[in-house]
Structures are given as C-alpha cells and as structure tokens.
Amino acid sequence: MSRPSPTVAAPESAAAASSSFTGTTAPELAALLHSVLLSVRNSPPGAAAVQPLTAEAEAAIGQFRAIDAVLTVATVFAPAPVTTP
Amino acid sequence: MFRQIATFVPATLLFDKHPVELAMTLEEVWNRRVALTAPSGHPDNRSPLDGMPPWMPFPLPDPLPGSDRAGTFRWDHLIYAYMVENTRVVEVMRRVVLEMAHGEKLGTPTAEAQRWLRNTEELFFKDGAPFFVTSLTSHLRPDARAMRRNAYQRMFGMELNHGGDDGQPVAYVKAEASNREFVATFEEFLREIWVGMTYVNASTTANPTDDSKIAALAEKLSDMLRSRRQNGNLAREEFAAVAAMSWFHLTLEFESPIVKALRVESTGLEQTLFKIAERVGLPAHGLAKHFFEIADPLSRLLIQIEMGTYNAAAAVPALYTRVTPAAGTPENALRTIITHWTAITGRDVKSRKVAAA
Numbered sequence: 378m379s380r381p382s383p384t385v386a387a388p389e390s391a392a393a394a395s396s397s398f399t400g401t402t403a404p405e406l407a408a409l410l411h412s413v414l415l416s417v418r419n420s421p422p423g424a425a426a427v428q429p430l431t432a433e434a435e436a437a438i439g440q441f442r443a444i445d446a447v448l449t450v451a452t453v454f455a456p457a458p459v460t461t462p
Numbered sequence: 463m464f465r466q467i468a469t470f471v472p473a474t475l476l477f478d479k480h481p482v483e484l485a486m487t488l489e490e491v492w493n494r495r496v497a498l499t500a501p502s503g504h505p506d507n508r509s510p511l512d513g514m515p516p517w518m519p520f521p522l523p524d525p526l527p528g529s530d531r532a533g534t535f536r537w538d539h540l541i542y543a544y545m546v547e548n549t550r551v552v553e554v555m556r557r558v559v560l561e562m563a564h565g566e567k568l569g570t571p572t573a574e575a576q577r578w579l580r581n582t583e584e585l586f587f588k589d590g591a592p593f594f595v596t597s598l599t600s601h602l603r604p605d606a607r608a609m610r611r612n613a614y615q616r617m618f619g620m621e622l623n624h625g626g627d628d629g630q631p632v633a634y635v636k637a638e639a640s641n642r643e644f645v646a647t648f649e650e651f652l653r654e655i656w657v658g659m660t661y662v663n664a665s666t667t668a669n670p671t672d673d674s675k676i677a678a679l680a681e682k683l684s685d686m687l688r689s690r691r692q693n694g695n696l697a698r699e700e701f702a703a704v705a706a707m708s709w710f711h712l713t714l715e716f717e718s719p720i721v722k723a724l725r726v727e728s729t730g731l732e733q734t735l736f737k738i739a740e741r742v743g744l745p746a747h748g749l750a751k752h753f754f755e756i757a758d759p760l761s762r763l764l765i766q767i768e769m770g771t772y773n774a775a776a777a778v779p780a781l782y783t784r785v786t787p788a789a790g791t792p793e794n795a796l797r798t799i800i801t802h803w804t805a806i807t808g809r810d811v812k813s814r815k816v817a818a819a
Binding site for chain 2: 431434441445447448
C-alpha cells in the first residue's frame, strides 16, 4: 500500500509566510539581525565598557611601577668583569 | 635584597665577597632608606634607628647603585620572607652547610663553594657581630628561626608550614598583639578584586564591583600592618629576614657556586631546590614553585597598601583594570597573587562567598 505523497503548498512568498505579529517581515528581521551582529563583530571586545581610569588610579599604577622597578631583579644578571691576562 | 644588589654587581662577585663586606653592604642598604624624613614605619622609612656611621669602612667598589652614598634603596616586605621561607629553603641550606662542615658526604666543596659556605654560615647561621642591624640574636632570643616566626605571627597571624630540621615544631614566643584577621581580610580583598577583574569588560550585565568595599578592605589591611610597625617596630626583624631569604633565593636563581658544586643545576629554581633537598635527605615543600612565584608581587602590593594608596575608592580601579604594558602593574601582580594564593591555601578566592539566607 503506497503512502500518499505529502503535498506541501508552496508559499506565496517568504515575506507573506512569516511576518511577525508586529508586522515586521522576515527580510526586515534578517537585516536587523545582520546589522546587530555586524556592529558587535566590528567593535573590539569590551572596548565600550571599560571606564577610563581616574587620575588617582593612574597615579597608583605609576607608583606601583616605581616600586616594582626598584625591587625587580634582573632576569639577566650583571655580567662578570672581563679580566685581561 | 641580595637579588636587587645582583643587578648592579655580578652575583659571582657577590658570593665571593668577604662576609664583613656583605654585612657592611647591608648596613649601607639600611642607611639608604628611601626617605628618612618619612614617619618611622612608613614603607619609605621603616625605622628611626641608624646603621653603621658613615665613617666606618665600606666595601669598594661600592656594590650599590648611585655614587657617594647618594642612591636610595628599598627592600622587600616581610611577606616576601614568609613566602620564601615556606619553601623550606632555610632548613635545606642549613643541612647543606652542616654536611659540608662535618664531612664529605656531598663531596668536597670547590674554592668558590667554600666562600659561599663561609658567607652563608657567617651571615645567617651564626650570632652576628655586635652593632650590626642584622645582628638580632642575643641571650634573650637565641634562635633566628624563632625570631622570624614571631615576626610572621605578629604581622600576618600566620605560622610557617614546617617545623625544624628534625620535623619538630620550632618553639617561639607568640605575641598577644597580632594581626589575626589578616588572612580573612586579605582573602576578602582578593575576592572583591576578582569580581572587578571579571566585570571590568562587562557591557550587558549589572557590574557588582564595589570600589568602596575594596577601598575599605585596603584601609583595614593598611591599618593593621602599620599598627605593628608603629615607630619603626619590627623593622630590623623584617630587614634581617628579607636579607636571609633573598640570599638563598639568589643562590637558587643564579647558578651559584654551591649549586654548581652539588651539580644540581635545573630548569626552574624550585627544581634546583628539590634536587638539593634530595641530596641532603630533607624534602622541600611540594608547592615551592607557588611560594616563589607569589613572593615578589605580594611584597610590592603590601608595600603599596601600607602606603595607603588604595584607601581612596577612586584609585581602586588600578587593581583590576588592565593597562598596556601589563608588566609591572598592580592588576598583573594581582592575577599572579590570586592564582598562587589559591594554590597555596586551597581556598578558591575566585568563588563568591555563600551567604546564609
């Protein structure tokens, strides 16, 4: 017994078949989504969220760098003196 | 301290110096505190006490930066000594000196190694010559190990993770006035910093970073540390402990005469320590790498906290905001501290505290 082949009615058009309840059509939604994704992709990660440092914070970093520079040990030790025969 | 000096003079020459020259160099470091006009106990001027007077003989050439005794010098915080000593390096090196002095189990030391042995024994395993800043042992406190433990307990409320060479606890006087809340406060501080690091780039969620709370915790830490240092208290103990630990740290970091004599050269100073420990039959701490890694950044951070830099909320973002270049910044140091503190203590400061409902 052969099964009846399903018959799918071709949509009259993609827009007519899938308009949202607000009336926005699928192509419009796709365009909107595309622009959102593109703007996210083009902005550096977190760039918009990081607040600029205050003068106090900048000064604290400078102070830490100064302490670190004094206390940091050289990864390459001072060279041994060259002795001449 | 010796690690900083080794950036100006070759470490090989430093190990070769006569012990009195090294002792006098330490005196000169003490005399060249950053700002002698700062209040006693401040990180720029740890003590009101004088080192050797300037007319005393001084090693030549001058091993310190600057000329005519003009340059200033800063040394590490006591936390540096605490972290390095936790690796058990002092006990291991004590065993090396002991074995070399009593027999040839470890081989016959080379000429350079003999100088290192003499310097190490003279400076760190012997009652110091009178009047030196680092000569702290006396009839009243004969054991340098106990003296350091007392300083750690007073400043951080923490004990070392090991006992003496024989495995027994080292007896020491426990002070009534100590910073028992240091660890809990510091961990809360780290936890809040981690929240700041996590949300510094957040753009779509509410940011729970609390700069005011971080500033309050920093002020609490600053106050408790400075309280122990009033009028320059504990300064000589810190100086002596930092000098000793930096000597042993440099010994491992650099291919020092004793490392060469024992033939234990390795990649990574903790591996060198493990090899030496194996040779002398006294295990070092398995987390030695974490202790070495955390010692430097933690020292710098606590110096800055003691200065009161982060007592103002406006300065707090410096602790969790990444800037370029990242090297030598508080944010970079704190990432290292958080990683290794978690490894050492087993308490994950990256996780939020669970509050009872």
